[in-house]
Amino acid sequence: MRKPSxxxxxxxxxxxxxxxYLGIGLGYRLGTPARPGSGFFPLVLGLAGLGLxxxxxxxxxxxxxxxxxxxxxxxxxxxxxxxxxxxxxxxIPVGIGFTALMVRLLGxxxxxxxxxxxxxxxxxxxxxxxxxxxxxxxxxxxxxIF
Amino acid sequence: xxxLSTVANGFSAAGSAQNLIAALxxxxxxxxxxxxxxxxxxxxxxxxxxxxxxxEPITAIILLAGIWYGSQYGGSTTSILLNMPGEATSVVTAxxxxxxxxxxxxxxxxxxxxxxxxxxxxxxLVGLAIAASALSRFALAFGPSEYFAIAVFGMLVLFNVSExxxxxxxxxxxxxxxxxxxxxxxxxxxxxxxxxNMHLRDGIDLAAVIMGVYGIAELIEQLSGEAxxxxxxxxxxxxxxxxxxxxxxxxxGPMFRGSVVGFVLGLVPGPAGVISTFVSYRLERRLSxxxxxxxxxxxxxxxGPEAANNAVTSASMIPLLSLGLPFSAPAxxxxxxFMVHGVAPGPGLIQNNPDFFWGLIASMVIGNVALLxxxxxxxxxxxxxxxxxxxxxxxxxxxxxxxxxxxASSSTMTLWIAIVSGVAAWAVRPFGFDPAPLVLGLVVGPIxxxxxxxxxxxxxxDVSALVLQPLFGTLxxxxxxxxxxxxxxxxxxxxxx
Numbered sequence: 118m119r120k121p122s123x124x125x126x127x128x129x130x131x132x133x134x135x136x137x138y139l140g141i142g143l144g145y146r147l148g149t150p151a152r153p154g155s156g157f158f159p160l161v162l163g164l165a166g167l168g169l170x171x172x173x174x175x176x177x178x179x180x181x182x183x184x185x186x187x188x189x190x191x192x193x194x195x196x197x198x199x200x201x202x203x204x205x206x207x208x209i210p211v212g213i214g215f216t217a218l219m220v221r222l223l224g225x226x227x228x229x230x231x232x233x234x235x236x237x238x239x240x241x242x243x244x245x246x247x248x249x250x251x252x253x254x255x256x257x258x259x260x261x262i263f
Numbered sequence: 264x265x266x267l268s269t270v271a272n273g274f275s276a277a278g279s280a281q282n283l284i285a286a287l288x289x290x291x292x293x294x295x296x297x298x299x300x301x302x303x304x305x306x307x308x309x310x311x312x313x314x315x316x317x318x319e320p321i322t323a324i325i326l327l328a329g330i331w332y333g334s335q336y337g338g339s340t341t342s343i344l345l346n347m348p349g350e351a352t353s354v355v356t357a358x359x360x361x362x363x364x365x366x367x368x369x370x371x372x373x374x375x376x377x378x379x380x381x382x383x384x385x386x387x388l389v390g391l392a393i394a395a396s397a398l399s400r401f402a403l404a405f406g407p408s409e410y411f412a413i414a415v416f417g418m419l420v421l422f423n424v425s426e427x428x429x430x431x432x433x434x435x436x437x438x439x440x441x442x443x444x445x446x447x448x449x450x451x452x453x454x455x456x457x458x459x460n461m462h463l464r465d466g467i468d469l470a471a472v473i474m475g476v477y478g479i480a481e482l483i484e485q486l487s488g489e490a491x492x493x494x495x496x497x498x499x500x501x502x503x504x505x506x507x508x509x510x511x512x513x514x515x516g517p518m519f520r521g522s523v524v525g526f527v528l529g530l531v532p533g534p535a536g537v538i539s540t541f542v543s544y545r546l547e548r549r550l551s552x553x554x555x556x557x558x559x560x561x562x563x564x565x566x567g568p569e570a571a572n573n574a575v576t577s578a579s580m581i582p583l584l585s586l587g588l589p590f591s592a593p594a595x596x597x598x599x600x601f602m603v604h605g606v607a608p609g610p611g612l613i614q615n616n617p618d619f620f621w622g623l624i625a626s627m628v629i630g631n632v633a634l635l636x637x638x639x640x641x642x643x644x645x646x647x648x649x650x651x652x653x654x655x656x657x658x659x660x661x662x663x664x665x666x667x668x669x670x671a672s673s674s675t676m677t678l679w680i681a682i683v684s685g686v687a688a689w690a691v692r693p694f695g696f697d698p699a700p701l702v703l704g705l706v707v708g709p710i711x712x713x714x715x716x717x718x719x720x721x722x723x724x725d726v727s728a729l730v731l732q733p734l735f736g737t738l739x740x741x742x743x744x745x746x747x748x749x750x751x752x753x754x755x756x757x758x759x760x
Contacts, residue, residue, distance in 0.1 A: 243666075
């Protein structure tokens with residue numbers, strides 16, 4: 118049996134997501150033609166999405182492939198860790214870790230360069246957001262300083 | 264109040280210190296964004312959206328609009344000097360601009376590009392001022408069925424002109440509309456698809472999705488590929504910027520034609536900026552007495568497309584400012600900017616808040632003048648940004664994106680939305696899925712749903728009453744013709760060996 122192409126898998130996943138949406142959407146009130154309920158539009162969208170996902174599945178491009186290099190995977194994991202830790206640890210500590218990793222991933226091997234970038238960028242950005250733009254960013258474990 | 268005093272009030276509003284600074288900063292940042300490959304105006308505008316929270320509404324919109332039109336100027340610089348387009352709209356400029364640079368005429372190409380962009384910017388703004396004012400007066404009489412018709416028409420046209428296949432664009436637009444249904448139903452107040460999460464009751468944050476699909480996805484892409492190092496750029500002396508009389512003579516016609524082409528195509532939903540540059544290029548080659556020079560350094564191939572992509576920016580604002588309907592991704596971010604500041608674009612804005620509308624137009628005139636004056640002397644400085652090591656630029660951009668996504672709502676919800684949408688957009692990108700329809704679906708979807716439900720309620724559920732309305736019928740007829748032509752053209756392309 119021929120292995121399904123990545124394009125088919127992508128279309129299939131979109132189809133499954135659409136089907137899930139439709140399933141949940143059917144739980145809302147459909148209403149009447151004169152007074153459509155909150156489930157009316159999700160039903161229309163769900164059906165349209167399923168039809169289009171089926172078309173994408175049938176016409177999936179077999180040649181195209183997703184090229185995920187290890188660096189990209191590490192970056193995705195890093196942003197997930199960043200999001201998980203930003204509130205408990207604070208923007209600056211997670212920013213330091215994230216920036217150090219990014220600079221290293223992008224090719225710098227100079228430890229001084231990595232250290233300076235890792236400290237300067239998050240601190241400058243925190244100052245810019247909080248003092249310059251008046252936006253709230255979590256202080257976290259450094260709350261006693263600010 | 265007569266029109267002249269209204270325009271004067273607009274210039275007075277735009278001339279205030281903070282608005283002037285916002286226009287200049289926006290235009291400057293836009294140019295930098297245009298120079299940098301990868302970070303486009305849409306992502307940059309979303310990034311700066313949280314930064315505008317503390318600003319006056321008009322100042323915030325002036326800043327965001329400045330990034331949009333400024334990026335069109337910046338994109339051409341790297342196309343001409345390095346054959347490395349900063350924006351998709353500058354790809355065509357590289358065809359002849361880079362050839363001119365190889366022949367030692369980079370200065371002339373940059374000059375013609377800047378003047379063409381400026382001229383198109385002004386022509387586009389005059390067109391925007393006239394068309395948006397006229398359309399807004401007309402649109403005051405629009406009811407929900409008219410809004411429904413225009414929104415659906417826009418989306419149908421978008422599917423046909425999007426990059427990649429129409430059904431993939433349609434699928435992503437539907438997915439965007441599905442995301443748009445998350446949160447409180449605006450008609451009944453029912454919470455939909457929120458799973459009990461209070462943060463989701465306000466809906467999916469547009470800025471977070473845009474930061475994800477245009478910012479985080481781009482960063483993953485950059486880390487997945489080999490880094491292209493820009494070639495060394497020779498410094499350009501100021502006196503080298505002047506084109507010869509012949510070059511100038513050959514550029515004037517293409518600048519005007521490009522402006523008209525860009526303005527007309529800018530009214531079409533979708534990637535009008537890119538399309539307009541190709542149309543303008545083809546038009547100039549067809550009209551030229553020396554078509555064989557195209558691709559080898561024809562100055563018309565720079566002047567026309569550069570004018571076209573700038574005129575598109577002004578034209579794309581017409582549906583947004585006069586109807587409140589964005590039909591391009593940057594316009595969607597601008598709408599988010601309006602919404603964040605509690606200003607509703609649409610016919611009411613121009614009629615009831617003319618100072619805001621004319622202030623924005625005036626600021627764009629000022630911004631275009633500033634770009635013309637500053638861009639040419641600063642060409643070397645802008646290009647030197649590209650010489651900065653990649654780890655400096657991308658690590659700053661990465662943290663700025665994550666911080667900006669958090670700051671959009673001061674909660675991790677928007678950060679997670681940005682991450683999930685970014686990873687998903689990157690994962691489906693190789694299979695021909697362009698994210699623009701998803702973003703537009705997210706913005707236009709709620710408008711379509713609300714206007715459809717209101718229309719059905721007003722007609723007592725009679726669909727024929729909706730279909731038989733003159734505007735609805737006409738627009739749907741045009742949309743059907745466009746769809747059929749698109750399908751037939753696609754079928755013919757497939758059958759041609």
